[in-house]
Amino acid sequence: MADHPDISLVASEVQPIDSSGNRLTDFDDPDYGYWLQWYRSALVHVDEDQDFFFSLLQSNFVVSTSNLFLRKALFACEKAFDPFLIFCHDYEFLLRVLQRRPFGFLRQPLLEYRLHPFNTIRSESFHKRFEVQYAVFRALNFEESQKSGCDPQHRAGTLWFRGLERNPDINAALQVQQKDAVLADLTHEIRRKDQDLESLTDQIRRKDRDLESLTDQIRRKDRDLESLTDQIRRKDQDLESLTDQIRRKDRDLESLTHQIRQKDFRLDQVGHELEDMRRALIREEAEAEGLKHRIRELEETVVRLESESLGWKTRLDASERQLRQADLKILDAENRAAERQRLIEEIFASKGWKVLSRYRDIKIGLSRFLHPQPVPVPVTDEKTYPTTILRPIRPNRPKVIHALANFLTGGSSRLVVDLVEHLGDRYDQEVMSFLIPSPLAYSGVVQNDFSGCITPERVTAFLKEKKADLLHVHYWGEGDAAWYRAVFEGARQWDGILIENVNTPVVPYVSDRIDHYVYVSEYAKNFAACVEEKSSVIYPGSDLKLFDRGNTPIPDDTIGMVYRLDPDKLKEEAIQVFIEVVKRRPTTRVLIVGGGYFFDSYRRQVSEQGASAQFEFTDYVPYGALPEYYKRMSIFVAPVWKESFGQVSPFAMSMKIPVVGYRIGALPEILGDDTLLADDVDSLARIIVDLLEDRDRRIAIGERNFERVHERFSVEAMIQAYESLYGRLFAQRKG
Known part of the structure; x- marks a missing residue:
């Protein structure tokens, strides 16, 4: 129009x-x-x-x-x-x-x-x-x-x-004409139907004769059927009796199944508790070894001190005489001090002293203003990652506190840094942690030390002092469960939003005080019973722009891994798969990036097998240097015994190299290719050697990995999910 x-x-x-x-x-x-x-x-x-x-x-x-x-x-x-x-x-x-x-x-x-x-x-x-x-x-x-x-x-x-x-x-006549035409068509159709009816009548007569013959046969069959029916009735009675027995057995089986489920659930709990105890025992054994060494030193000191005690005894006798003389002098001094105290109290009560006190306070305040004490500067080094907020800061930002047991280099700490960098313009974020390293692993983030004795009252006071609007707890339980428990209990006396990130496959800390649970993978979510209506999965995202190999060619003879070499990820025998590959293919180079508890053990095992020439151990390296190490690898190996997600595998996928490992945790979820996973050292070593010998297949897998990681595990997708979650929880709280 x-x-x-x-x-x-x-x-x-x-x-x-x-x-x-x-x-x-x-x-x-x-x-x-x-x-x-x-x-x-x-x-x-x-x-x-x-x-x-x-x-x-x-x-x-x-x-x-x-x-x-x-x-x-x-x-x-x-x-x-x-x-x-x-x-x-x-x-x-x-x-x-x-x-x-x-x-x-x-x-x-x-x-x-x-x-x-x-x-x-x-x-x-x-x-x-x-x-x-x-x-x-x-x-x-x-x-x-x-x-x-x-x-x-x-x-x-x-x-x-x-x-x-x-x-x-x-025009009624027009209606009549239309009806007449329809009537003529119907008359013609009726004549044709009459002819068809006569033909059908002849067929029916023939069918009737056939039907009579069939009826006689059916009568005979009916008699046979009655005989069979009697037999079936007897069988049905027997079947009903058996059915009643089966129903009773089914009820008994259901009761046993319910009991077994309860036992399985309790067994899972006990298994987690035993694993926690085993790790705690490993740490205690290491501490005990240190204590034994300290005890030996103390024993030697005791022997030395006993030899010196005789000389000290003589000196003590002389000291006792001096003390008695000192006691007399102290008594005289106390009398003089009492007299001075009386005089001081009279001075303090005078008007002049009050004016003098006011003058002193002003002088001290002015001195502090003119000569402020220097604020301690956190220690950093070349391995410290500088955190930078990427957009201009907005006014009136809500306060967010991230709580995690340690702020070392690792996946949970990196997640916090990504949130600060990408959401710091709209949320004022700080960290509270039991372990803050020196030099710092990450700078540019306010880090509050909660080491030593932590109590719920201290946590509550801290949250109120900071005027926190949201507490984001990054939970992994295990040996740090007591520290996390104090944080959660302290949050009960504070009225802000509470999020629990479950970053490892553990039983989460469950409380009606928690507003939302975030799991880093479906594996972590399904590891234990969760509060479904308050739970979601947000994959940790990686800054894939940093992990881009560009035009750097992919080598053919180097395998490696990038991990903290600690018991929470790796077992002491995890290095054996690398040793086995070198035995089968001596031209292979191995690159072990990272440091930790097993660093010396892994080097010792490699040396005992005479393979030190093929291995390179880097110890801890700066986050920004990781891409150069990934570029040197042909295959990334993940020999972990537990993996809730792990960003190091997506880093390798973004560098267009295959990732192989054991069939555990979230690795199948990350890789999407079961042919690259194994259940034992021998099978995993065979997969690695076969890939090293087939460059075309390695390149094809690397290309698929690149597409998959950019589609699912980018930092942009993760930030968008957390921004949406924060916004929804703040909107619900306002509503």
């Missing part, structure tokens, strides 16, 4: 549908065929007549008021719909308007028109015909035509007379 401003109103073809919304196209349909034939005829008249008003006189091809689009200004010069009419108000309106106004008709069905067998317009056909005639009379103004004295012959030649002559609702 915007392109044709002269058009006052527009309609289109309609697509008839049934009461279920199915399109109607069968012209022989007993319920709707008549309508389809009428509508097809109406559209034919529109094509033939080339005059919308003339076609409208014969039939309402617009069909429905819903099919009308008209300009609002039209009602300023035309009367609206006639309220007297129920069925044909739109028809009467169109007859009036189309005599004087341009009309547009789109020859494509833009409206679905619903039909049903008991349509009101069908059951009230007399009223409909009556309204059609009334509408024609009103719209064409017959009354004025009679007054003008037109003779019948002149009237019959008018456009509207010729059009109405073809309208079956006006």
Whole structure:
């Protein structure tokens, strides 16, 4: 209509549908065929007549008021719909308007028109015909035509007379002709049906004879069937007896299954507790070894001191005499001190002392202002990662506190740094931790030391002092469970938002105080029962722009790993798979990036096997230097015994190299390729050697890894998920 401003109103073809919304196209349909034939005829008249008003006189091809689009200004010069009419108000309106106004008709069905067998317009056909005639009379103004004295012959030649002559609702003779044509078709169809009926009657007679023969056979079969039925009844009785026994057994089995589930759940709990105890025992054994060494040193010291004690005894006797003399002097001094105290109290009570005290306080404050004490500067070195907020800081940022047991180089710490860098412009974030290393692993983040004795009261006071709006706890339990428990208990007396990130496969700390649980993988989420309605999975994202090999070629003979060499990830025998590969393929180089508890043990095992020349141990390296080490690897090996997610594998995938490892934890979820996983050292070594010998396959796997990691494990996807979670929890809290 915007392109044709002269058009006052527009309609289109309609697509008839049934009461279920199915399109109607069968012209022989007993319920709707008549309508389809009428509508097809109406559209034919529109094509033939080339005059919308003339076609409208014969039939309402617009069909429905819903099919009308008209300009609002039209009602300023035309009367609206006639309220007297129920069925044909739109028809009467169109007859009036189309005599004087341009009309547009789109020859494509833009409206679905619903039909049903008991349509009101069908059951009230007399009223409909009556309204059609009334509408024609009103719209064409017959009354004025009679007054003008037109003779019948002149009237019959008018456009509207010729059009109405073809309208079956006006011209009854036309209806009779249509009915006669339908009747003739039906008569012809009946004759044909009669012929078919005679043929079918002959077939039925033959079938009756065949049926009598079959009936005799059926009677004989019925007698046999009765005999079999008796046997079946007896079998059914036996079956019912067995069924009752099976039901009783099923109930007993269900009871046993329930008991077994309870035992399994308790066994899982005990297994986790035993694993925690085993790790604690390893740490205690290491501490005990240090204590033994200290005890030996103390024993040697005791022997030395005993030899010196005789000389000290003589000196003690002399000292006792001196002490007695000193006691007399002290008594005299105490008397003089009491006298001075009385004098001081009189001075303190005087008005002059109060003025002097005020002067002293002002002087001290001024001295502190003019000569402020230097704030201790955190120690950093070349391995310290500088955290930088990437966007301009907004005003009035909510305060977020991240709580984690240590802020060393690692996945959980890196997650916090990514949140600070990407969301620091809208959230003011700080860290509280039991272990903050020196030099720092990460700078540019406020780090609050919560080592030593931590109590819930201290945590509560800290959160209130910081005016924290959200506490984000990065939980891994195990040997640090007591520290985390104090944090959670302290949060109970504080009214902010509480999120628990479950970063390892452990039983989470469950509390009705926690607003949301975030798991780093489906494996971590399914490791133990979770609060489903308050839980979600957000994969740790990696800054993949840093881990991009560019045009650096992929080498053929170097395998390696990047881990903290500690018991929470690796076992002491994890180095054996690298040794086994070197034995099978002596030209292979091994790159072990990272330091920790097993660093010396791994070097010793490699030396004992005479393989030191093929191995390179780097100890801890700066985060920013990791890409250069990844570029030197042909295959990344993940020999971990537990893996909730781990960012080092996605780093390798982004560097377009294969990742292989043991079939544990979230590794199958990360890699998406079970052929790269093994259950033992021998199988994993075989996978590695086969890949080293097949460069084309390694390159193809690396390309798939690159696509997968950018699609699923990017830092952008992770930040978007956490930003959405923070925003939703703050909105719920405000609501």
